[in-house]
Amino acid sequence: MMEEAAAAALWGHRHLPLLARAQSKDSVEYILQALWRTRRTGLDAADRSVVRDILQLPSDADLDPLLVCLRILIRRCVHEKIVKDGVPKLFPEEVSPELQRLLTLLLQKFQPEWQHDAAKDQASVSLSGTAERHSSENQDTTEQRSDGDREPPELQNGVKSLVVEKELKLQLAKDSLDKMLQDMYAIKGQQSYDGSTNGHEEAPGST
Template sequence: MEVPPLLIHLHKLSPATSEESLDGVLETLWETRKSGLSPIQRTQIHSLLNLPVPQELDTVLSCLRFIIRKVSKEKLAVEELQRLFPVDLSTDIQKTLVTLLQKYQSQWEKEVAREQMSWLASLVYRIQGNEDKFSHCDSVPSSGHPSKGGKLYSVLG
């Protein structure tokens, strides 16, 4: 697995960054994955990560969000997690990130699955609520089976 160019920016993390700091950052990034960080949170994270220049924060946050998305949507083993990082990234940072990502992986996977199920349920509810709008269509069989041109396929297709 080739390291995505974005992840080269992980080098900006100081090897002195504590596990507690990275834990707090990952937790905050997960909690704000839909809303984004507030200015206060950005300042706090910048401070926790000990970044020398404020302009480096965005690229580091992008790296960490990319990794969080990957971990929450794919079942990655330890070896696969380690291959995400640049080869010359500090071993302390690598170990800390792998430990924390493993700590949160199952929780994140469950939350993503729950959100997907909620989204699907909402979609089905909306489609069912609009069935009467499509009942006048002669080409829509009532079988409801997508491969047979059912209502769901016709609405989405």
């Protein structure tokens, strides 16, 4: 309802009736086809110049409101799947019966083709989105695998240094322990030897 009210207000300023300036059905057909062909990009300067000449309009300021009206008509005809009897209901009272009949005829003529194109557009967008999503997921997975299998050089060197340092400390600790044990056994052996010698000398009847 809001779109209908906005469209009626726009057409109420006599923008859509400007199509009556076209000299032929083919001219109006060209305008509709040009609008559909440029549905994603908008009319370029060359197309605008041709349409202004067809309608004898001095500037884009006069042309743009008309183009908006026509794009609304085309979009509703394509996406709302309006049937044949419903097309005339799209026009406000300001549009003459002759222009209504011409536009109805052309919209009905191109509706199947435009709906087919719109379906292909939708399928293409869906496939593109799916492919882009898969590509992004694969790239993330590849990067994760690469990062997991390969560490930065500075990290590798740091880990190696820590390992070497730890091994050195362990080796030093082992060497120190071995030496300490050896010293202990040496001292113990010396004490045992001294005890045995002293005991022999002090034994009775040794003289």
